[in-house]
Amino acid sequence: MLREPAIVVVTVYGLPKPAGSKRVFLVGPKGGPQRPVVTDDAGAAGKDWRAAVQHAIARVYRRGPLTCPLELVCYFTLPRPRGHTGKRGLRASAPAYPTTRPDVTKLLRAVEDAATGLLWADDAQIVTQTATKRYGARPGVVIHCRPLNGRPPEEAHDARVWG
Numbered sequence: 001m002l003r004e005p006a007i008v009v010v011t012v013y014g015l016p017k018p019a020g021s022k023r024v025f026l027v028g029p030k031g032g033p034q035r036p037v038v039t040d041d042a043g044a045a046g047k048d049w050r051a052a053v054q055h056a057i058a059r060v061y062r063r064g065p066l067t068c069p070l071e072l073v074c075y076f077t078l079p080r081p082r083g084h085t086g087k088r089g090l091r092a093s094a095p096a097y098p099t100t101r102p103d104v105t106k107l108l109r110a111v112e113d114a115a116t117g118l119l120w121a122d123d124a125q126i127v128t129q130t131a132t133k134r135y136g137a138r139p140g141v142v143i144h145c146r147p148l149n150g151r152p153p154e155e156a157h158d159a160r161v162w163g
Contacts, residue, residue, distance in 0.1 A: 004066060004147040008119065012056040013140040016076050016133075017049035018106030019113055046110065053114035053141070065121040066147055071128040073144040076107050077136035084135075097134065104133045111143060119145055 020043065028034035084094035108131040112123040120126070127148065 004068060004149075005061075005063075006146070008061050008143075008145045010053075010056050010060045010119075010143040010145075011140065012053050012143070013138060014049060014052050015045075015139045016078065016102070016107050016141055017046045017110060018102035019110035020046055049110060050114040053111055053143075054118060057115055057118045057143075061119055065117055065119060066125070066145070067121050068125065069127045069148040070120055070125050071144075071146045071148055072112075072126045073129070074108055074111055074131045075142045075144075076104065076131065076133040077139050077141070078133055079137075079139050080135045104131045107131065107133065107141070111141060115143070115145075 023039050025037050025039070026034040027037050078098045080090075080094065084091055108129070112126065116123050
């Protein structure tokens with residue numbers, strides 16, 4: 001039996017795109033049995049980003065999908081808008097962090113959806129996750145996926161500890 005990797009690191013270059021909003025429609029004869037259809041309005045750019053993530057995962061991870069609990073960390077890098085720089089470099093008024101759209105949770109969801117069936121069987125297996133978005137020279141995402149083995153100390157997550 002193959003052992004699970006200690007950690008899988010995947011680097012994807014390109015402009016990160018968010019997952020689109022999902023909508024559910026009921027289709028079928030009026031008054032008869034209907035079935036739900038889920039659509040995603042990610043558009044062509046979202047599909048291209050999803051394909052880039054899937055190709056990068058396939059290059060790095062050549063096994064079947066992981067089926068254990070997982071920790072996921074995604075480091076998104078976005079390009080600075082042109083207005084952030086002037087003749088003398090970065091403007092003093094340029095923000096340090098990208099606080100505009102896309103929001104980090106939709107970027108994360110796009111990666112989760114793209115990796116389902118390749119890196120993990122179901123994104124419900126992700127029990128711990130962290131995502132950051134920063135400005136940088138080379139846009140993309142670095143994905144760290146780590147199988148979690150053993151049992152966590154339940155006391156550490158007890159509500160009394162936090163409040």
